[in-house]
Amino acid sequence: MAHQNYTGSIPDQIKQISSDGTAALAAASSLQELDTIRVAFLGRTGHIALLMGTLKELSAKEKREWGPQINGLKELLHFQYEERKRVLEEAAYRAAAHKTATFDVTAYQPDQMRGSIHPYSTTIAEIEDIFISMGFEIVDGPELETDFYNFEALNIPEDHPARDMHDTFWLPKPHHLLRTHTSSVQVRALQSRKPPLAIAAPGRCFRHEATDASHDYIFMQCEGLIVSESISLANLFAVTKTFLQRFFNTEQLAIRQRPGYFPFVEPGIEIDMSCPFCTEGCSTCKQSRWIEICGTGLVLLSLDLLRLSANRQLLFLCQTHQLEQPGLNHH
Numbered sequence: 001m002a003h004q005n006y007t008g009s010i011p012d013q014i015k016q017i018s019s020d021g022t023a024a025l026a027a028a029s030s031l032q033e034l035d036t037i038r039v040a041f042l043g044r045t046g047h048i049a050l051l052m053g054t055l056k057e058l059s060a061k062e063k064r065e066w067g068p069q070i071n072g073l074k075e076l077l078h079f080q081y082e083e084r085k086r087v088l089e090e091a092a093y094r095a096a097a098h099k100t101a102t103f104d105v106t107a108y109q110p111d112q113m114r115g116s117i118h119p120y121s122t123t124i125a126e127i128e129d130i131f132i133s134m135g136f137e138i139v140d141g142p143e144l145e146t147d148f149y150n151f152e153a154l155n156i157p158e159d160h161p162a163r164d165m166h167d168t169f170w171l172p173k174p175h176h177l178l179r180t181h182t183s184s185v186q187v188r189a190l191q192s193r194k195p196p197l198a199i200a201a202p203g204r205c206f207r208h209e210a211t212d213a214s215h216d217y218i219f220m221q222c223e224g225l226i227v228s229e230s231i232s233l234a235n236l237f238a239v240t241k242t243f244l245q246r247f248f249n250t251e252q253l254a255i256r257q258r259p260g261y262f263p264f265v266e267p268g269i270e271i272d273m274s275c276p277f278c279t280e281g282c283s284t285c286k287q288s289r290w291i292e293i294c295g296t297g298l299v300l301l302s303l304d305l306l307r308l309s310a311n312r313q314l315l316f317l318c319q320t321h322q323l324e325q326p327g328l329n330h331h
Contacts (some may be wrong), residue, residue, distance in 0.1 A: 006047060010054065010066045014073055017047050021077045025084050034088060038081050048074045120220060124202050127222055130246045131200035134239060136224065139199045141185035143206070147175040149184040154264035154299075169206050169217075178206035182223045183264065186299070186318065189225070196228035219322060225299070226317045233269070236296055236317040240271055244293065248276040256290065265297025265318060295320045 004020075006013045021041045028034035041047050052070050055063050128138050141149075151163060161167060169178040185201035193199075202222040209215045224243075226236065237257065245253045253276055260270035272290040281287035296319040 004047075006051070010051070010058075010062075010070075013051055014066075014069055017041065017051065018073055018076065021047075021073075022080060025077065025080045028084055028088070031085065031088050031092065034081070034084055041077055042074065042081065048077070124220070124222075126247065127202060127243075128200065130243055131224065133246075134198075134242065136198045136200045139185055139189050139201050140203060141179075141182070141188050141201065143179055143204060144171070145177060145179040145184050147177065149187050150177060150179050150181075153187040154183055156263050160263060167208050169208060180207050181205050181320070182221045183318075183320070186223060186225045190227070198224070198226045198228075200224045221320065221322055224319045231317060233296075233298070233317065236319060237271070240294065240296065240319055244273050248273075250276050252276075255293075260295055260297075262295050262297060262320075265295075265299055268295065268297040270295050271319075294322075 006016055008016075021037075024037045024041070025034070028037055039046060043049065048070065052067075052074075055067055055070070058066065132138065151158075151160070156163070168180055171177055182201045182203045182205060185203070186199070189197070189199050189201070200222060201224075202220070205219055205221045206217060207219070209217050211217060224239065226239070237255065241253070241255045244255065245251055252274075254274040256272050256274075257269050258272070260268045262268040270292060271294050273293045275282060275285035275289050275291055277284050278289070281289055285291050296317070299318045
């Protein structure tokens with residue numbers, strides 16, 4: 001089309017260029033093809049420009065007769081070009097929108113980087129599986145808590161240092177804070193369930209800690225709570241030992257108990273586990289053969305929560321695991 005030469009009288013050329021240009025523009029199926037046709041007919045060296053160049057050889061009368069008709073032809077083809085361009089652009093937009101709407105995010109793409117599950121997620125999933133296998137129910141609660149659930153219901157007094165601004169993220173809304181432990185989930189579970197029960201509550205906690213290699217203001221915690229008449233601390237120790245043996249996949253793992261202080265349990269007991277990575281001491285256990293792993297004890301609940309149960313013989317046994325160190329050692 002771009003190299004076709006038009007001959008004959010000027011009226012014949014106007015008629016032929018008009019016919020060919022109109023047909024070519026209407027048949028264009030892409031913006032690139034349409035632009036090629038525009039250059040061929042409306043460009044500086046296109047058919048209309050060449051036809052306009054022949055006017056210089058005509059008389060003044062013929063110029064006045066054919067000049068306006070050639071300009072009219074140019075305007076006609078330019079109008080048709082703009083209309084066809086608009087149609088093709090709309091079609092391209094609809095096609096792109098349809099492609100986006102029907103995009104399958106699960107479709108396999110070769111040579112793409114593969115994602116993986118975060119170590120926290122795999123650690124929590126494995127912990128939940130172990131607790132479920134021992135008959136525990138997995139429970140959850142809000143991270144934005146009230147003073148009652150986070151402190152008061154656990155018998156943490158108002159003058160306790162844990163309530164200070166330098167330890168707790170208090171919110172502008174009165175008596176609201178980011179939970180400092182998952183013990184608040186225990187309280188909510190006791191309000192909505194009747195004993196006997198065994199629950200495990202993994203989740204994020206927040207404390208006003210200085211960030212360093214072993215501390216952060218966000219950390220993961222998992223608490224287990226057993227409530228029943230026919231239990232003792234021996235049951236809690238057995239659950240803890242079984243959990244650790246399964247988590248670290250070794251039956252040789254042993255535990256030891258020593259007194260510890262926690263504001264909402266009495267007695268408070270700290271549990272150490274034998275190092276699962278060595279027999280004579282290593283960097284993980286700091287050459288001691290033992291690793292501090294969790295705190296446990298008999299929960300001291302507020303009188304309001306104790307009134308939920310008419311049976312005063314119930315024991316509320318709790319264990320608390322910080323997940324960073326076990327997760328790091330596990331992976």
